Amino acid sequence: MRFERYGVGIAKGMALTLRNFFRPPITLQYPEDKLVISRRLRGNELVWYPDRCTGCATCAKSCPQGNIEIITHVGDSNNYVVDKFEVDTGRCMFCGLCVESCPYEALFMGLGYERAQYRRGQLVLSKEELQPSDIRQPSGYARPKVEQTLPRQSLLINWDKEKEEGGQKLSPLPMRKRRKGNGL
Amino acid sequence: MAIKTEPFILNMGPQHPSTHGVFRMKVTLDGEVVVDVEPVIGYLHRGIEKLAEGRTYTQNIPFTDRLDYLASMTNNFAYVLAVEKLAGIKVPERVEYLRIIVAEMMRISSHLMAVGFFLNDLGAMMTPMLYMFREREKLLDLFDMVCGQRLTYNYMRIGGVSQDIPDDFLPALKRFVAEMPGFIDEYDQLLAENEILLVRTKGVGVLPKDLAINIAASGPVLRASGVDWDIRRDDTYSIYDRFDFDIPIGNVGDCYDRYWVRMQEMSQSIRILEQAIAQLPEGKVCADVPQLLRPPIGEVYGHIEAPKGELGFYLVSDNSISPYRFHIRPPTLINLTALKDMVIGWKVADLIITFGSMDVCLGEIDR
Numbered sequence: 001m002r003f004e005r006y007g008v009g010i011a012k013g014m015a016l017t018l019r020n021f022f023r024p025p026i027t028l029q030y031p032e033d034k035l036v037i038s039r040r041l042r043g044n045e046l047v048w049y050p051d052r053c054t055g056c057a058t059c060a061k062s063c064p065q066g067n068i069e070i071i072t073h074v075g076d077s078n079n080y081v082v083d084k085f086e087v088d089t090g091r092c093m094f095c096g097l098c099v100e101s102c103p104y105e106a107l108f109m110g111l112g113y114e115r116a117q118y119r120r121g122q123l124v125l126s127k128e129e130l131q132p133s134d135i136r137q138p139s140g141y142a143r144p145k146v147e148q149t150l151p152r153q154s155l156l157i158n159w160d161k162e163k164e165e166g167g168q169k170l171s172p173l174p175m176r177k178r179r180k181g182n183g184l
Numbered sequence: 185m186a187i188k189t190e191p192f193i194l195n196m197g198p199q200h201p202s203t204h205g206v207f208r209m210k211v212t213l214d215g216e217v218v219v220d221v222e223p224v225i226g227y228l229h230r231g232i233e234k235l236a237e238g239r240t241y242t243q244n245i246p247f248t249d250r251l252d253y254l255a256s257m258t259n260n261f262a263y264v265l266a267v268e269k270l271a272g273i274k275v276p277e278r279v280e281y282l283r284i285i286v287a288e289m290m291r292i293s294s295h296l297m298a299v300g301f302f303l304n305d306l307g308a309m310m311t312p313m314l315y316m317f318r319e320r321e322k323l324l325d326l327f328d329m330v331c332g333q334r335l336t337y338n339y340m341r342i343g344g345v346s347q348d349i350p351d352d353f354l355p356a357l358k359r360f361v362a363e364m365p366g367f368i369d370e371y372d373q374l375l376a377e378n379e380i381l382l383v384r385t386k387g388v389g390v391l392p393k394d395l396a397i398n399i400a401a402s403g404p405v406l407r408a409s410g411v412d413w414d415i416r417r418d419d420t421y422s423i424y425d426r427f428d429f430d431i432p433i434g435n436v437g438d439c440y441d442r443y444w445v446r447m448q449e450m451s452q453s454i455r456i457l458e459q460a461i462a463q464l465p466e467g468k469v470c471a472d473v474p475q476l477l478r479p480p481i482g483e484v485y486g487h488i489e490a491p492k493g494e495l496g497f498y499l500v501s502d503n504s505i506s507p508y509r510f511h512i513r514p515p516t517l518i519n520l521t522a523l524k525d526m527v528i529g530w531k532v533a534d535l536i537i538t539f540g541s542m543d544v545c546l547g548e549i550d551r
Contacts, residue, residue: 007379026318042333062243097242141332141347157322157359
């Protein structure tokens with residue numbers, strides 16, 4: 001293949017690279033700086049409210065993996081008392097079908113996503129571990145009421161807006177901060 | 185004095201960065217020229233077709249996410265369309281529009297990934313790919329907002345979608361649709377006249393028109409070879425007949441045409457998105473469907489135009505809660521059968537870019 005003038009296309013491409021060289025970065029320094037996550041996030045955990053659960057096991061039936069284990073006995077007022085409610089998050093694929101099928105809004109997806117463990121057994125969440133706590137908050141997946149209370153997700157498309165308005169306005173890199181401080 | 189030479193067998197993959205997953209090629213080489221290619225597949229086999237026979241129709245939707253993991257939404261779409269055809273379910277108007285909006289977003293996202301990795305295989309290490317990842321990230325943000333995850337969406341349900349779009353979705357999507365043509369121009373400035381790209385891709389890895397038809401190729405690979413065939417227009421499903429869009433056709437069927445067709449299809453997807461956003465009606469987001477669906481006895485084949493080609497689901501029902509037979513027609517497995525004819529006589533570097541221009545996804549080849 002022959003060209004009339006060589007290097008024109010490459011020069012055009014380099015011009016684009018040069019233009020992008022002077023714009024601010026669009027990435028975050030992750031562990032120090034975090035984005036606001038989706039309100040409907042299907043995080044790597046489930047949140048379970050024992051007072052709302054009736055032990056009907058609809059969630060266990062809807063699970064594609066057969067991953068939710070529920071053992072109940074009949075209590076004094078002719079109701080089910082949940083003895084065991086266990087989810088193996090190591091086998092779970094976080095599809096959210098259990099949360100959607102729950103008729104009593106007792107099961108929620110969690111907002112946590114940093115849930116790595118050293119042992120496989122630690123991924124099995126027992127009845128106590130599934131309950132909501134400071135680090136285990138319910139997400140708004142299939143729960144519109146909870147969804148409204150959560151902060152707005154930051155979007156890259158709104159990069160020039162502040163975090164509260166649904167953007168992800170970025171702070172300059174730490175390196176630049178230091179240079180400014182030194183008066184350079 | 186003549187030097188005695190003999191063919192050399194090179195094992196490429198399964199853990200080779202340019203094989204897009206775990207694809208293995210046994211390449212017979214004469215010097216650097218490819219004499220024979222024998223693909224070895226099955227390293228990612230999970231038996232999804234068999235797993236699906238033991239689960240209900242709704243429980244199979246998350247499994248379809250794991251087929252072509254770069255275009256999960258269209259996998260969901262194809263599967264729920266097949267089940268709805270089988271059970272005779274009519275979906276609400278708003279659902280049709282929502283499905284098309286997310287499917288076209290998915291097509292842009294998948295094509296960005298395809299073009300980016302194709303250029304990566306060409307040796308443009310990371311630079312063009314990262315430009316395209318920037319726009320893909322914006323789309324993934326929107327998918328995350330709608331259905332809670334970035335890769336395995338599990339958004340569509342039989343008879344509808346899992347939940348309505350949030351109120352800040354449409355303004356963000358409108359902004360994306362307005363800005364995306366500018367970014368496509370940016371890619372064109374970076375790539376369209378680049379001499380290295382043109383020299384490396386023009387005339388390389390040609391898939392002739394008659395061969396493309398004979399192997400039942402589909403998607404951008406077929407259209408790059410000059411065949412005017414798009415299921416969205418020629419065997420309309422959902423409400424694609426209401427939208428006005430063009431189908432880009434290549435001339436030669438070489439790597440450049442496949443790249444070019446994908447770039448043009450992104451612009452057409454944006455046209456569809458613009459029209460769909462403007463027409464989006466209010467209404468319910470799910471039809472009344474029993475939780476345990478028991479479709480009548482029968483069989484059905486539902487197919488759609490996925491980003492990589494014709495994705496079909498063949499389902500047989502015996503009036504129980506799970507399908508009797510669940511067969512997937514993956515587009516890239518069928519496209520890949522032409523690989524041998526396309527690369528014989530070319531060098532190893534051309535084998536890599538020809539393979540890259542097919543845009544394969546091993547999740548659905550091995551399934």
